[in-house]
Amino acid sequence: MSAVGLVLRAGVRKRRVQTIVIGLATLMAVTASVLGGALLVVSSAPFDTAFTQQNGAHLSATFDPALVTPDQLTSSQADGVTATAGPYPTVTVTVTPQIGGAGSLPLNLVGRDTPNATVDQLTLAEGEWADAPGEVVLSASDWFEPLGMKLVLADLPGSPTLTVVGTTRSASQTADGWVSSAQVSALTGSGGPDGYQMLYRLATPDTTTTIDAARTAVSAGLPAKAMVGSQSWLDVKRVAEQETAIYVPFLMAFGILGLVMSVLIVGNVVAAAVGSGTHRIGVLKAVGFTPAQVMRTYLGQVLVPAAVGTAVGMLAGHLLAIPILAETSDAYGSATLTVPLWIDVVVAAGVLGLVAVTAWAASWRAGRLRTIDALAVGRTPQAGRGQTIARLTARLPLSRPITLGLARPFARPVRTLSMIVAVVFGATAVTFAVGLAASLNEVLVARRHNTADVTVAAIPPAVGPDGRPDGPPPKLPADSSAITAAIHAQPGTKYSLASASVTVAGMSGITKLNAFTGDARRGGYRMIEGEWFDAPGEAVAPTGFLTTTGRKIGDSVTLNVGGQHVTLRLVGEVFDITNDGMSIYTDANNLTTPVPVTIIKISLTPGTDTTAYANALEPALQPLGATTNASTAVGGDMIVVLNGLTAILTLMLVTVAGLGVLNTVLLDTRERVRDIGIHKAIGMTPRQTITSVLSSVAVNGLIGGASGVAAGMIMHRAVVPAMGDAAGLRLPQIALDVYAAPTVALLGLGGLVIALAGALPPAAWAARIRTTTALRAE
Structure with missing residues (x-):
């Protein structure tokens, strides 16, 4: 092995912390980039391929x-x-x-x-x-x-x-x-x-305008x-792609965060390594290393862990993409989708290229150092730097270990800035993750609107000897008015919701017609635009219905209901994602003929005992062929996957941020190990040593935390609406205004937690080091 190879391997092995930090930062950037890029590319591929092969219809229309x-x-x-x-x-x-x-x-x-x-x-x-x-x-x-x-x-x-x-x-x-x-x-x-x-x-x-024309x-x-309904291929495509498209905005946000953080951390790590290893660089030059060899040594110490991080990030990106791509493949019966090879190549080349350029810029300084200067300087910082701040902090009514720590960041302003930036990225990721989880929770609450306190369904048939139902699936009577009357005669009923499966004239697919009896506005349905239905013939619909059918507020829609045509005028856009948004809500009085409903859901007034209500209602329903059932809340696979991906990527970013702080504090602590020895010699205890080191990052953590919270809130405000647009949803304001004042305050302290957690291991090392060992250090 060449001399450069030996020094490179020794440097990677000796600087374990910086090796781990670089590897994790690169892994984070590559994982999010591969996942986001793959979904961005393949989200439209299955539909476009199938549509082209089948010579699909750009416009389908139904005529009377x-x-x-x-x-x-x-x-x-x-x-x-x-x-x-x-x-x-x-x-x-x-x-x-x-x-x-x-x-x-x-x-x-x-x-x-x-x-x-x-x-x-x-x-x-x-x-x-x-x-x-x-x-x-x-x-x-x-x-x-x-x-x-x-x-x-x-x-x-x-x-x-x-x-x-x-x-x-x-x-x-x-x-x-x-x-x-x-x-x-x-x-x-x-x-x-x-x-x-x-x-x-x-x-x-290619545009809505040309389709309308x-x-x-x-x-x-x-x-x-004569035309009673129509369907645009753009609406079909939008629905087909939204399952994967919703992931892209937030994955791209995490990818950019990871990429920028990896570049900044790599630059900081290499610059710190050069600064702290000046004497070692002088030794290498003294034994014959040329400037180019010194640069290759430090460049290699970065590229080795970066390459490992890239490889692991590729694998992680592919694994995380599997469940999302499999869902898209099943929809079209195509072979299982995989991440395109060119995505891997572009991401790997891009990330490693940025890392290499950043490391080259920092290691170029190492190659230009004169041998005699490098040997003479050693690793002691310039004398007098930060002394003015040290004298000012000494006047604070705080213990001396704390004032020493508070003054320390001003001795190394560039290093301090890099630490703050690392904390900013960690706090940004946590703030965004908390906001995203809160927004998704609001989406989940909206999904639960169609669950109820009590449900009414047809009495199931008896089970035969073979374990199968003895007869066809039951259904409620075609005229369910008697059941509705029994429900509203029962004390504690707030409103009832009868659901029926219908079709929209001129379109394929099933739409859920929801007919209310009673005042449903008290049920918590949130309007995005327009108003709740009030007059005869009015209805509201979710964003998914409006998008798929090409309707807007003020338009009329014709439904095929039990063999009859029912025309309703849309007066509002309601926030609801059940049934992929293919639902429509109206008053039961707008349905002039009996509608064969499949289930009736009941919402109770606050304080009503659900079990007692169901038991009291049961005798009135049995003669009508109906029975009460307990309701269950519904979740969402998409929300579970999003929360899981968010947790994983956030944990990776926070870990990288904490390790970035650890690397900076470790370099700083080892650099002033002789000062620590002097402090110990004049009586500083191990506990005071830990306090001093932790105090040196406290202000950085608070500044980085406050800045990160602001950045995370801005990021949330940009990404969450984009995710909604990708899913064909428009979110109500309550799903965006999720940061309460106490939450913001706690998130701001998160930056301090990241800084203290990263500084704790170096502080413990400084507390353990013996005084005589510290005093012998250069």
């Missing part, structure tokens, strides 16, 4: 068969449309799985005789296409192992069944299922379709209100 004919839709031409498919007959049915189902569900079915088409080329995931009476193909993403399942259509005469013969994937999400064109007529009471679906490919589909163009020349 009473106002237009198939010939009118076929002959209608529009500027900007490059390809069309259809018209396909559509029908909305309510089905109940014959075995193992979870209640009745509405399905938006489209009649197509083949999966092949010029627009929306469907890809069979398994099974075969439905080309015979009584067969249906379902969207693969909505069901688990559905092949062979029997779906009962209890609302049709004779309760016919549909057999699931295949599953398919439509990137355009144009339907919940597909049957043959002839089958559609048999599924409607009138003998004709509920609507006609047209699919369009556009020349310029195309929507206007395709309906031009047709009777007014």
Whole structure:
């Protein structure tokens, strides 16, 4: 091994603290960068690939068969449309799985005789296409192992069944299922379709403006209100990508924090190593080391732990990305997504390059030192530096060990500044993590709005000898008004919420219709914009519903409810993330016909005993075929993952910050070991030595903590709304104003805790060192 290699290895082994600090700082930066970069890139890849392969529909529209004919839709031409498919007959049915189902569900079915088409080329995931009476193909993403399942259509005469013969994937999400064109007529009471679906490919589909222009163009020349619903591919894409996109803003924030911290710490560590090892540099030059060899020695002492940190950070980034990428892969049936190789290359090259440049700038000073100057200077700081401050602090009414410590930072201002910066980053990470957790808790509270004190459902069937329910899944009576009346006759009822699965005209997927009886405004639902419904025909909806349907406050929306069309006007945007935001809230009086609800949730007045209420209500419900059930709170996998990632990345940043303080204090303590020996010789006790060292970082910790809290709050204010936007959510103000005054004060003390924790090991070393050993040191 060369002389440079021997000195490099000895330096890495001897300076264990700085080696660990550099490795961890690099690991932190690489982990967050790989994770954030990977999610940013792959979040849109599965959808874009599937959409291109299937020649997906940029715009799907449903037309009223009473106002237009198939010939009118076929002959209608529009500027900007490059390809069309259809018209396909559509029908909305309510089905109940014959075995193992979870209640009745509405399905938006489209009649197509083949999966092949010029627009929306469907890809069979398994099974075969439905080309015979009584067969249906379902969207693969909505069901688990559905092949062979029997779906009962209890609302049709004779309760016919549909057999699931295949599953398919439509990137355009144009339907919940597909049957043959002839089958559609048999599924409607009138003998004709509920609507006609047209699919369009556009020349310029990249903005909402062009989609809106195309929507206007395709309906031009047709009777007014002929188009009863439409869906933009941009809305479908947004929903498809939001599961991974929500992680990107906060991961990028942590990545930037880690990257900047690693660069600053590396520069500080190398500069401190050069400053404290001046005499050693002189020795190396005296034995023949050239300036270039000295630079390579110190550069290598940084790059070795940085390379190890980069390798471990790559592995950690890949492991943390697995559950998020797997979820995205399953949605499209694609092979398991992996972090692209070029992300690894870019991150590794970028982080190591920044570390190398930073280390080179600091080690360049070591190479330029003259041999005789390096041997003469040693490691003692310049005499007289900080003496004026030392004399001023000596006048404070504090013990001498404390005043000595308070004056110490002014002897090494650059080193003190680097320590403060390390504390700032640690305090920033903690403040941001606390704020993020509080904001996510508000999101979780919103998710719990749809849980209740008591729920009412149909009486379950008896269990047969084989352990399975003896009969189809139960459902409440089509007219649940008697049940609602019994509920509100019971003392302690605040309001009830009847939920039904419906579809939006012209769109696939299930929407949860929530009809309130009583004043639901007291239930804590928080409005983002607009107002709660009050007049007949009004409703409110979450951000997810508005985004997916392309509606805004003031627009009307038509729902397929139990075979009837119900039109509601949206007057407000409510904060709610249940059912992926695909919900709509209105007063039960707006539903003029009975709605087959699946469950009724009851909110009780404060102080009402839940068990006693349920027991008292049960006798009134039993004759109506209903029973009470205990409610359970719901959580969120996304929130759990986010909290876990936040905790891991915050712990890494705080650890790096603490080690940065430890490295700085350790260098400073060893540098003035002879002064410590003199203090011990004139009577300073080990406890006073510890007090002196800890006092030297106290002010730095307070300054860094205060600055870090401010930076963390600014970071929270920027990142959390960006996360909401990525998830298709707009957050209410209460989810952003999460820092109370006591919390801010405690977080400010967090910087002091980081500084004291980092300084404690060097303080203990200084307290243990023998006086004679300290006095012999240079």
